[in-house]
Every structure is written in structure tokens, then in C-alpha cells.
Amino acid sequence: MDEFIVRALIAGSLVAAVAGLLGVFVVWRRMAFFGDTLSHSALLGVALGMLLNIGFMVGVVVSTLLVGLILYSFQKQKRVSNDALLGILAHSGLSMGLIALSFVETQINIEEWLFGDVLSVTWQDVLTIAAVMALVVSIMWWLWSPLLALTVHDELAKVEGVNTNSVNLCFVLVVALLVATAMQVVGALLITALLIIPATAARNFAKTPEQMALIAAVIGVLSVVCGVGASNWYDVPAGPSIVMASTVFFFSSHLGRRLL
Amino acid sequence: MTNSDKILATLNHVNLTHGSRQILQDVSLSLEAGKVLTIIGPNGAGKSTLLRVLLGLQQADCGDVKLRDGLSIGYVPQSISIDNNLPLNVQRFVALGGNAGSVPEVLAMLKIEHLKDAAIQSISGGEFQRVLLARALSRKPELLVLDEPAQGVDVMGQGELYDKISTLRHEYGFGVVMVSHDLHLVMAKTDQVICLNQHICCSGVPDDVSRHPEYHRLFGDMPDTGLAVYTHNHDHTHDIHGNVVDSDAKGCNHG
Numbered sequence: 001m002d003e004f005i006v007r008a009l010i011a012g013s014l015v016a017a018v019a020g021l022l023g024v025f026v027v028w029r030r031m032a033f034f035g036d037t038l039s040h041s042a043l044l045g046v047a048l049g050m051l052l053n054i055g056f057m058v059g060v061v062v063s064t065l066l067v068g069l070i071l072y073s074f075q076k077q078k079r080v081s082n083d084a085l086l087g088i089l090a091h092s093g094l095s096m097g098l099i100a101l102s103f104v105e106t107q108i109n110i111e112e113w114l115f116g117d118v119l120s121v122t123w124q125d126v127l128t129i130a131a132v133m134a135l136v137v138s139i140m141w142w143l144w145s146p147l148l149a150l151t152v153h154d155e156l157a158k159v160e161g162v163n164t165n166s167v168n169l170c171f172v173l174v175v176a177l178l179v180a181t182a183m184q185v186v187g188a189l190l191i192t193a194l195l196i197i198p199a200t201a202a203r204n205f206a207k208t209p210e211q212m213a214l215i216a217a218v219i220g221v222l223s224v225v226c227g228v229g230a231s232n233w234y235d236v237p238a239g240p241s242i243v244m245a246s247t248v249f250f251f252s253s254h255l256g257r258r259l260l
Numbered sequence: 261m262t263n264s265d266k267i268l269a270t271l272n273h274v275n276l277t278h279g280s281r282q283i284l285q286d287v288s289l290s291l292e293a294g295k296v297l298t299i300i301g302p303n304g305a306g307k308s309t310l311l312r313v314l315l316g317l318q319q320a321d322c323g324d325v326k327l328r329d330g331l332s333i334g335y336v337p338q339s340i341s342i343d344n345n346l347p348l349n350v351q352r353f354v355a356l357g358g359n360a361g362s363v364p365e366v367l368a369m370l371k372i373e374h375l376k377d378a379a380i381q382s383i384s385g386g387e388f389q390r391v392l393l394a395r396a397l398s399r400k401p402e403l404l405v406l407d408e409p410a411q412g413v414d415v416m417g418q419g420e421l422y423d424k425i426s427t428l429r430h431e432y433g434f435g436v437v438m439v440s441h442d443l444h445l446v447m448a449k450t451d452q453v454i455c456l457n458q459h460i461c462c463s464g465v466p467d468d469v470s471r472h473p474e475y476h477r478l479f480g481d482m483p484d485t486g487l488a489v490y491t492h493n494h495d496h497t498h499d500i501h502g503n504v505v506d507s508d509a510k511g512c513n514h515g
Contacts, residue, residue, distance in 0.1 A: 028346045149356045152342060159315050159335040160358055160399065199345075206347045 008118045008228050011126050012242065014133045015178070015185045016194055016220030021140060022178055023199035023220075024213045025171065028151050032196050034071070037086045038172075039179045039191035041067045041093020046113050046183065047100030057128070060180035067093060068172035094188070116187035116239035118228065129181045136174045143170050148209055185224075186239040193243040194220060201250040204257040219249050266293045268331060268403045268435045274313055274323035276306075283309050284320070285459040291403060294429060296436040298446050298466075301456035307439040308338060310456065311407055314437070331403055334396025334434075338407040340388070344381055350391055351376040357395040366394040370424065385412030390421070397428070404429070406438035410445070418442055422449045 026035050042060045049059020067089055074085050101110060112120075121129075140147075146167045149157040158164045182191045198219035199212070206212030227242030269291045276284040283306045291297060299307050312318040313325060315335060327333075334357075342348065350372070354363045367373045370390045375383055383391065389409055396404055409425070410418040422442070426449040429436050440446045447453070447466040454463040 028343050030343065145356075149358075151346070152348070152353065152356060153337065153340050155315075155317050156335060156337055156340070156395075157356075158317065159333055159405075203345050203347065207349075208347055208352065212347055 004119055005228065005232055007121050007123060007126055008238065009225065011121045011129050012118050012185050012224035012228055012238075013221045014126075014129050015182045016198070016224045016242070017217040018133045018136050018178055019182060019191075019194040020198045020202070020216030020218070020220040021137070021213050022175060023195035023197075024202070024209065024216055025147060025151060026175075026192075026195045027199045027203075032192060033083065033086045033090075035175065035192040035195045037071070037090040037093070038064045038067055038175055039182070039188050040090040041097065042179050042183060042191075043097025043113060043188045044093050044100060045097075045180070046188075047097050047104060050104045050106070050108070051100065056183070057132075057180045060183060061176050063093075064176035064179050065173065068169075068176060072168065072172070097188075112187070113183060114187045114189050115237060116183065116185050116190065118185045118238045118242075119231065121184055125184060129184075132177050132181050136177050139170060139174050143167065143174070147171060186242055190239055190243050193246065194223075197243070197246040197250050198223060201246070201253040204253045219246065219253075223249060266295075267291070267328070268293055269314060269325070269327045271310075271314060272324050272326070274310075274320045274325065276309060276313065276318070276320050282458055284313070287323070287456070287460055289454060289460070289463075291435045291437050293402065293435045294433045295451045296426065296429060296438070296449060297452045297454065298450040299437070299439045299454050299456050300441070300443060301461075305457045307456055308407055311405055311437070311439060315405060328402075332399055332401050334399050334401030334404045336389070336392045336396050336404075336406045336409050338411075340392070342380055346380075348380045349377050350380055350383065353380045353391060354395045354398055357398045359398045359400065362398045362400065363394075366398045369397065369428075370394050386414060386417055389413050393421070393425075400432070401434050404434050404436045404438075406436065406440075408439055408441065410440070410442055418445050422446055425449070 026032060042064050045060035045063030046056045047059070048054075048063060049056035052059070070089065071085065074080065080088075098110070101108065101113075109117075146157070146162045147170075149160065149162050150164055150167055154164055178195075179191055182194060186194055199216040201219050202212045202215035205215050223242050223246035226245035226248075228238055230236060230241045230245065231238035267290055271287055271289050274284055274287045276282075287306075287310060289297070299310065301307050309318060313320050314327075315333065316325070316327075351363050351367065354366065364373070364376075367376055370393060372387065372390050372394065375387060375391065380388075380391070389412060393406070393409060396406075404425070406425070410421050413421055422445050425436060425438075428434075438446075450466050452463060453466050455461045
């Protein structure tokens with residue numbers, strides 16, 4: 001096996017497994033559009049990272065957190081619906097990102113950021129991704145119970161002593177960290193797919209919240225293996241192949257459940 | 261009667277408006293350990309809002325809310341819907357209240373052990389109310405806040421549920437504040453009743469059997485089934501819109 005395939009498999013699997021772990025909450029809390037908004041506006045972060053010379057990852061984390069904060073502060077008012085607000089931020093973030101990228105002097109391939117290029121990750125990238133994913137998993141370990149209580153019913157959780165504001169903020173932070181790493185694997189436009197497709201497929205087999213997260217992580221990893229394999233054999237783009245593989249898992253999980 | 265050591269929470273002159281609509285007007289009350297306070301009132305009277313202000317889920321425009329330091333609260337909210345994509349059984353749901361150790365005990369106490377492995381989305385509305393109460397009780401609360409705890413529970417079960425709440429508060433000594441529409445069932449188990457219609461119209465000790473013309477005027481939307489209500493004297497009257505017409509006001513303080 002070529003070494004670049006090994007790197008792609010490791011980087012992709014790490015990101016997809018963690019995406020499964022976070023994705024279950026995105027599904028339970030009906031935040032699919034929220035994921036889209038964070039990841040689309042991450043393109044602005046890429047541009048900022050390059051323009052300010054702070055690296056794209058820092059740029060993406062900062063811009064994603066910023067969008068998350070704007071969303072939370074706007075949620076308190078009721079004049080603009082949440083749905084419309086998400087749409088406004090998603091598309092303005094994407095547009096601002098594309099405009100800002102046109103100012104970047106060095107030659108860049110926008111398609112790489114929109115759809116990812118996991119086959120070109122370096123060992124250095126793999127290490128960074130592994131470190132960030134380890135950080136996300138440890139935050140999630142600590143966050144799990146309060147986040148689950150809040151997901152089931154936020155007011156009940158609040159009365160029972162969960163600090164809902166800081167838990168929500170931490171969740172936005174881990175999603176931002178995931179978006180920043182997943183940019184390289186499936187790109188800004190397809191990150192939400194990694195969050196929601198494996199998680200939804202896992203629902204058919206899970207009896208507890210923890211099982212669902214673990215199964216989602218496994219389906220995510222299998223999707224990366226199949227997607228990167230297909231990309232290698234048929235010479236098709238890797239990011240979209242990973243997403244298609246997870247979609248196949250999703251439909252077969254429904255079929256499998258009917259047959260069982 | 262009021263013993264300051266037993267006071268769990270007090271509301272002082274709480275006011276709340278939403279836009280131009282007055283939701284709560286100068287509401288004061290105090291909650292005591294071992295006592296049941298029931299709030300009744302027509303739809304839109306601000307009953308749930310009052311509970312939410314007490315719980316800190318909503319801010320009052322003015323007036324203050326004091327809870328005893330470190331007060332542990334068990335809360336049964338009015339309605340809950342849980343996403344079908346969340347695989348969660350009843351015992352796990354109750355454990356989310358933060359005291360997993362007491363789950364078997366409270367499920368047995370409310371006679372819902374048979375539901376423990378059922379998916380939370382699959383149980384009926386009446387069963388869900390008992391599960392919510394179980395979660396509230398699992399926290400060994402000092403104060404139980406119940407927003408229509410018997411909704412969706414069948415008539416036999418309602419009596420049983422209120423009985424249970426009343427017995428348990430004697431046993432564990434927690435205070436209870438609840439919003440209820442089931443006047444006939446709840447009255448006998450209540451120490452104090454507040455009738456709320458934005459402001460506190462009247463408050464007092466429930467009586468067994470009584471019909472009051474004032475009461476019927478205020479609660480015109482209640483079915484007249486000849487059920488027991490409680491005797492009390494209004495110190496003011498309402499005009500046709502339900503607004504307070506000041507008579508020789510005593511006790512009630514309308515701003």
C-alpha cells in the first residue's frame with residue numbers, strides 16, 4: 001500500500017470516528033443546519049489564517065467559535081428565526097471566505113477547501129489531527145453527562161444544576177475543533193455529512209446513547225476505509241467517496257433493520 | 261405559624277410583563293418544608309410563568325426571588341418531547357436527574373418498575389408524568405415544583421398520584437408547589453391554595469365542600485361538575501373582562 005493511502009486512512013479515520021461521537025448530539029439536538037453553518041463559514045477562517053499567517057487551523061477554530069458565539073447571542077432574541085439566522089450566517093460566511101481567499105497571494109486551490117484533499121495530508125498533518133482529536137475526546141468525556149441531560153431537556157437540566165451556557169459553549173468549541181480538522185478530509189461543504197449520516201445510520205442498532213455514539217464512530221471509520229479505497233481504485237475524489245460510502249451504510253442499515 | 265427555619269423559598273412583589281401584557285402583578289408567596297401549596301387559575305393566568313420565575317428559568321421585571329442556599333429542587337415541567345433518534349430507556353432517563361443510585365427505589369415507590377427498560381418515547385402520557393415525578397423524587401428534593409403533574413393521567417391514577425405526593429411529603433418533609441387543574445382531587449391534599457389571575461386573587465386554606473359564586477365567575481372555564489372547591493372570601497371584585505375592581509381592599513395589594 002502506498003504511504004499516502006496509509007496517511008489518508010489514519011487521518012480520515014480519526015476525524016470520522018470523532019465526527020460520529022459528536023454527530024449523535026447534532027442529530028439528537030436537530031442541529032444539522034447548525035453544523036452546516038459552522039463548516040461553511042470555516043472557509044472564512046481558512047482565508048483569515050492565510051492572510052494573517054497564523055495557519056488555517058487556528059483561523060478556522062477562531063472563525064467557527066465566533067460564528068457559534070454570534071448564534072448563541074442571537075438566539076436570545078425572537079425577531080429573526082433561528083433557521084433564517086443559520087442560513088444568513090452560513091452563506092455570508094461562505095461568501096466572505098471566497099472573497100477573502102481571492103486576496104491570498106499564493107496560489108491556492110479552492111476546490112481543496114470545499115471538498116477536502118485527504119490524499120495529500122502529510123505525517124505532520126496526521127500528528128496534528130491526532131492531537132486535536134485527542135483533545136476533543138477528552139473534552140467530550142468530561143462533557144458527556146451534562147450534555148446528554150441538556151439534550152434531553154434543557155430547562156430540566158438547568159433546574160437540576162447543569163450550567164447550560166458553559167456546556168453549550170464547550171460543545172460549540174469541540175464542533176469548531178472538529179470542523180477545523182475535517183476541512184482537510186471532506187472539505188467545508190461536506191463536513192455535516194460526516195456528522196449526521198453515520199450517527200443516523202447508528203440509530204438502527206443502538207439501545208443506549210453511548211452505543212449509538214460508538215456505532216456511529218465505527219460506521220464513520222468504515223466509510224473512510226471504503227471511500228479512500230474507492231478513490232484509489234477508481235481514481236475518484238476521496239471526500240465525496242467517503243460521504244457516498246456512509247450514505248450506503250445509512251440505507252443498508254435501514255434495510256438491515258427491516259430484514260432483522 | 262410560619263417558622264423561618266422551614267421557609268424554603270420566597271417571592272416578594274414579583275412583576276412581569278411581556279410586551280404590553282401583564283403576566284404577573286405583585287405576586288408574593290413563601291414555600292415551607294412539609295407543606296403543599298397549590299396554584300389554581302384560568303388559562304393564561306401566569307401559573308406556569310410563576311413557577312418558571314421561582315426556578316430562575318425566567319427573569320422577573322422587578323421583585324425578588326429568594327431560594328434557601330443549596331436548596332435541592334425536583335422539577336416536573338409541563339411538557340417534554342424527546343427526539344426519536346435518542347435511544348434512552350426509562351431508568352436511564354430517571355438517572356439523568358443526577359442520582360443513579362436511587363433509581364430502583366423511586367421506580368418502585370411510584371409502581372413503575374415494569375417500565376424501566378421501556379424506550380422513553382414509547383410510554384404513554386400518563387406514564388411519562390410518573391416517570392418525571394420519579395426523576396424529581398430521585399434527587400431527594402427539599403422542594404418539589406410540579407407543573408400540572410397529573411396531566412394525561414387517568415382519573416383513578418390522578419387521585420393516587422396526589423395521594424402519593426401528599427404521603428411522601430409527610431415521609432420526607434419536602435415542600436411542594438404545584439399548578440393544578442384537578443381541583444376536586446387536589447384540594448384535600450393541599451395546605452394552601454392560591455388563586456392566580458395575573459395577581460393573587462385570594463389565598464387560603466382549602467375547605468372540603470363549598471361552592472362559591474365568585475369562584476365560578478373567575479373560573480368560568482372549569483366544568484361545573486359539582487365538585488368540591490374551597491371557601492374563601494374575595495376582597496375585591498372583577499369586571500366583565502376579569503380586571504380587578506377595587507373595593508375595600510384588604511390583604512390583596514393591587515398596584
